[in-house]
Amino acid sequence: MKRVGIIGGLGPASTVDYYNGIISASRAIESSAYPEIIIYSVDMIEMMAYAEAEDWGSLAEMLRNAVWKLADAGAEVAAMACNTTHIVYNQIAEKSALPLISIVSAACDEMQKLGVQRAAVIGTAFTMRSGLYTDALSRRGIKPILPSESEQGEIASLIYPNLEDGIVIAKDKERMLEIAEKLIRENDADCLLLGCTELPLMIKGGDLDTVLINTTQIHIGAIVSSMFS
């Protein structure tokens, strides 16, 4: 089993999901041991500042350094426990010290397997604005559907700062479901891609009458596969 390195802290609540998820998925495959996991939890405020300033070069450098640190500590494969930072995935991966499992590739592969044709995508403002999932979905023949610019702003404010800290506020959840439901209905989408690792803390199976694409869980599955390959 390969030793996995996780870049965490983006935010801390989903890092805990990754940690628990990787352990339970690994032990479901091989119960005789606990996987060795190294987590480098970075400063989320620093990450957000680079993203706000659209200083993608500095963001990539910060994350590339974290991958090096994970490699120094003995990790053999790595992943970023966050969708937003995948905006700079290519810049990191091309000079990466370790193979870097992409959440975007994993989620899009899964959607292709599911036969999805029209995917409603929600996530942080950066994720939606950057077209992070747009290109990857289009390449697989899946139509990406994004909220309007004003709804993107509203979704962002429903994620930061509370949900990012793992806090689900009832009226925020209600509004998030309203926006998502309208997006799905008006565009005849056949799934909702939860394109932010904190969204599964708010939106649960049964909340909406559609297929939920839980990128966190799909990513964990891909990470564990790579650990055992």
Added chain:
Amino acid sequence: MKRVGIIGGLGPASTVDYYNGIISASRAIESSAYPEIIIYSVDMIEMMAYAEAEDWGSLAEMLRNAVWKLADAGAEVAAMACNTTHIVYNQIAEKSALPLISIVSAACDEMQKLGVQRAAVIGTAFTMRSGLYTDALSRRGIKPILPSESEQGEIASLIYPNLEDGIVIAKDKERMLEIAEKLIRENDADCLLLGCTELPLMIKGGDLDTVLINTTQIHIGAIVSSMFS
């Protein structure tokens, strides 16, 4: 702020407590940043095998290596998120790559501050049998009170495997409280030391009519102090 390294996975449930606890305590001091935290989560089954075999040399070596890995990844101060492994604290600390914050020293210092005189101690079989807290408490003039040998065995079986995995079974909790209550009453103890980082998942304030010494929370406080010193 110093970058902290945590040896985790002993077990995973309390590692999550340390991670969340260090972040919230750090942000209570300085809210403008998230602390950088590196976690090396080791194989708990390997640790348990060394402890069962009383192969303390191999256990110390395994943990010393983890401290080196944390140092390689950039940690400046370290701690083991577990009481039991502190049995080999001295062996690790004397050749440690990093200053290692001891849960035993932190807990005993706190009890001294509280004016504790007679401390009932529960924890894993290894912790109770090894006298881990016995000597440290005695040096501070606090009388350590341990369960009988048969009760030690029973407490151990109430910790492994369920509580160690973060699962609290109602009848296990009931029996644990019964043993603890009798230990406190018969020995006139003025506190109960929860000498295993998973015990606070089971025993909560109000469950017993005594002061609870939550070693996990005290350790987190000492770790965060060292990060800011």
